[in-house]
Amino acid sequence: MYSFQELSIQFNQGFEAPRFPTSPATLYEPGEYFLNIGGKRIRPVLCLLGNELFSELSQDAFHLAGAVELFHNFTLVHDDMMDEASLRRGKETVHIKYDASTALLVGDVMLIRAYEYLQRIQPQHLSAILQLFNQTAKEVCEGQQLDMDYSKMDNVSMEDYIQMITLKTSVLLAASLEMGAIVGGAGKGNRSHLYEFGKNIGIAFQIQDDYLDAFGDAAIFGKEPGGDIKQNKKTFLLLHTLAVANPAQKEQLNILLNSNPADKVEQVLQIFTDCGVGDWAENLKAQYLQKAFEHLEAIAVVSTRKEPLIALANYLMNRNQ
Amino acid sequence: MYSFQELSIQFNQGFEAPRFPTSPATLYEPGEYFLNIGGKRIRPVLCLLGNELFSELSQDAFHLAGAVELFHNFTLVHDDMMDEASLRRGKETVHIKYDASTALLVGDVMLIRAYEYLQRIQPQHLSAILQLFNQTAKEVCEGQQLDMDYSKMDNVSMEDYIQMITLKTSVLLAASLEMGAIVGGAGKGNRSHLYEFGKNIGIAFQIQDDYLDAFGDAAIFGKEPGGDIKQNKKTFLLLHTLAVANPAQKEQLNILLNSNPADKVEQVLQIFTDCGVGDWAENLKAQYLQKAFEHLEAIAVVSTRKEPLIALANYLMNRNQ
Numbered sequence: 324m325y326s327f328q329e330l331s332i333q334f335n336q337g338f339e340a341p342r343f344p345t346s347p348a349t350l351y352e353p354g355e356y357f358l359n360i361g362g363k364r365i366r367p368v369l370c371l372l373g374n375e376l377f378s379e380l381s382q383d384a385f386h387l388a389g390a391v392e393l394f395h396n397f398t399l400v401h402d403d404m405m406d407e408a409s410l411r412r413g414k415e416t417v418h419i420k421y422d423a424s425t426a427l428l429v430g431d432v433m434l435i436r437a438y439e440y441l442q443r444i445q446p447q448h449l450s451a452i453l454q455l456f457n458q459t460a461k462e463v464c465e466g467q468q469l470d471m472d473y474s475k476m477d478n479v480s481m482e483d484y485i486q487m488i489t490l491k492t493s494v495l496l497a498a499s500l501e502m503g504a505i506v507g508g509a510g511k512g513n514r515s516h517l518y519e520f521g522k523n524i525g526i527a528f529q530i531q532d533d534y535l536d537a538f539g540d541a542a543i544f545g546k547e548p549g550g551d552i553k554q555n556k557k558t559f560l561l562l563h564t565l566a567v568a569n570p571a572q573k574e575q576l577n578i579l580l581n582s583n584p585a586d587k588v589e590q591v592l593q594i595f596t597d598c599g600v601g602d603w604a605e606n607l608k609a610q611y612l613q614k615a616f617e618h619l620e621a622i623a624v625v626s627t628r629k630e631p632l633i634a635l636a637n638y639l640m641n642r643n644q
Numbered sequence: 645m646y647s648f649q650e651l652s653i654q655f656n657q658g659f660e661a662p663r664f665p666t667s668p669a670t671l672y673e674p675g676e677y678f679l680n681i682g683g684k685r686i687r688p689v690l691c692l693l694g695n696e697l698f699s700e701l702s703q704d705a706f707h708l709a710g711a712v713e714l715f716h717n718f719t720l721v722h723d724d725m726m727d728e729a730s731l732r733r734g735k736e737t738v739h740i741k742y743d744a745s746t747a748l749l750v751g752d753v754m755l756i757r758a759y760e761y762l763q764r765i766q767p768q769h770l771s772a773i774l775q776l777f778n779q780t781a782k783e784v785c786e787g788q789q790l791d792m793d794y795s796k797m798d799n800v801s802m803e804d805y806i807q808m809i810t811l812k813t814s815v816l817l818a819a820s821l822e823m824g825a826i827v828g829g830a831g832k833g834n835r836s837h838l839y840e841f842g843k844n845i846g847i848a849f850q851i852q853d854d855y856l857d858a859f860g861d862a863a864i865f866g867k868e869p870g871g872d873i874k875q876n877k878k879t880f881l882l883l884h885t886l887a888v889a890n891p892a893q894k895e896q897l898n899i900l901l902n903s904n905p906a907d908k909v910e911q912v913l914q915i916f917t918d919c920g921v922g923d924w925a926e927n928l929k930a931q932y933l934q935k936a937f938e939h940l941e942a943i944a945v946v947s948t949r950k951e952p953l954i955a956l957a958n959y960l961m962n963r964n965q
Binding site (some may be wrong): 347428435465 | 651665667668670671718722725726727744745746748749752753755756757759760762767770771774775778781782785786788789792793879
């Protein structure tokens with residue numbers, strides 16, 4: 324059995340360029356460019372870890388890992404267009420480096436290419452894999468649509484926000500694990516527990532991400548904190564604070580959301596702190612982590628096989644970068 | 645066995661709304677809107693005709709027909725964005741009626757929904773269907789990219805143009821027929837001939853379409869001819885004329901391509917006529933039709949089964965609307 328780091332290296336070796344045909348270069352070079360700007364390859368490694376939980380690592384798991392990485396990159400290319408983002412991982416996004424039409428088609432062809440990677444697996448698993456992949460892909464689009472809808476709304480409930488985050492982020496992590504499990508021969512009960520493990524880890528991770536974006540140490544976090552606050556982005560922290568703040572704090576927060584003073588980040592952080600949002604977020608994250616580990620516990624394989632997943636969860640959850 | 649018209653009615657009955665889940669409505673209502681603005685449903689009916697050629701019409705063929713219609717509409721939604729088209733079939737395009745982000749996601753989710761329709765077929769055909777569908781989907785994206793590339797180039801050869809048209813338009817017609825044939829139990833030889841029939845019909849159809857856009861009767865054609873000329877669109881007619889015109893005609897044509905006189909359409913049509921482009925196009929179309937019918941002839945089924953396909957080809961080729 325391999326660790327996350329070992330599997331990440333193995334995946335990257337198998338996923339080397341070219342990931343596309345060569346012609347037309349005007350379509351496929353931008354695709355290679357984007358795949359080469361990096362990324363932690365978390366989803367494909369989850370696929371391999373899900374597979375390893377039930378069997379020896381199989382070639383099918385690597386095909387699926389390629390598919391989920393291509394799918395994830397398709398969503399990034401199109402999301403960058405919708406968000407009008409000019410940089411990703413410090414590099415120009417596709418619609419900036421090339422143009423919007425190219426980015427549109429590059430995303431489309433990455434999605435189709437993901438299905439080509441899926442198609443390479445053994446036929447007996449194809450139907451179950453396709454069903455899970457399609458369902459997940461649709462949900463990710465739904466999550467992105469809800470994210471855009473919510474960004475224009477004044478009142479978003481915590482429940483709605485968690486639903487959006489689940490669709491936009493968590494289901495792909497969950498499905499990556501489950502797809503690996505399917506080709507590893509796992510039964511439905513085990514598959515379902517593994518899916519729920521991934522889904523809950525995903526939500527816990529997002530809570531932590533929102534927290535670090537507000538309170539993280541720039542030197543460790545790798546970017547200046549406060550980005551979400553500057554953009555008035557709805558996060559776990561903001562939604563909770565709006566729900567529990569007293570009238571004076573709420574008024575002050577609304578003034579800050581509708582203005583842009585030089586010390587906006589500091590002022591918002593002060594209200595967050597006054598509302599005890601740090602402890603609340605830590606507690607909520609712990610609840611989701613606990614749910615995740617309960618599902619992992621329920622999977623009927625010898626506990627030593629679960630160690631790489633536990634190590635990964637701990638690595639993700641104690642991350643400060 | 646059913647005619648094109650009968651199959652079109654059957655398809656539309658099975659393909660009634662809702663074709664999507666209901667929520668989030670901000671994503672799926674625009675999808676339903678676009679599917680409801682019409683269209684001749686040629687591709688899904690080709691799927692049914694391909695199936696009928698080898699067997700009784702099966703439920704699988706209807707699933708595939710839905711998939712190709714969804715795929716075709718995905719390409720239309722995204723192409724309209726790239727072309728900045730505000731109307732399709734007289735109705736507002738998705739990015740105009742809603743916005744660009746919605747149109748982007750609606751296209752994405754239509755493509756995923758196409759794969760959900762595919763996934764409904766019997767598992768024993770899934771691998772072959774997925775392989776053909778993926779290959780075709782990728783080629784259609786490549787064709788669209790080439791179309792955009794060529795629109796910015798001064799010199800495009802007839803060979804390159806035919807390659808682009810084949811990818812952008814013909815392969816989906818061909819694959820629609822072949823997918824129906826696969827679930828009808830056709831062997832590889834028959835499938836391949838049917839594919840080539842569809843591909844050549846598609847090219848012949850495009851030659852006719854280019855001709856009608858220039859020389860069609862507005863009252864019958866349903867729209868004012870000359871649209872391609874006004875947009876300097878590269879067509880079979882323009883590329884051929886540029887290749888065979890004498891120096892004076894070529895110079896005059898280049899002046900017209902770089903200007904916009906009130907009688908531009910009439911002047912370009914005059915040069916087309918002087919270069920004998922009508923006869924040339926008629927001849928080229930006949931060559932592709934002949935190739936198509938040779939492939940149809942080679943399919944090993946009793947000839948009466950081929951009648952609906954012959955009727956369809958004749959209907960498409962004598963169409964003046």
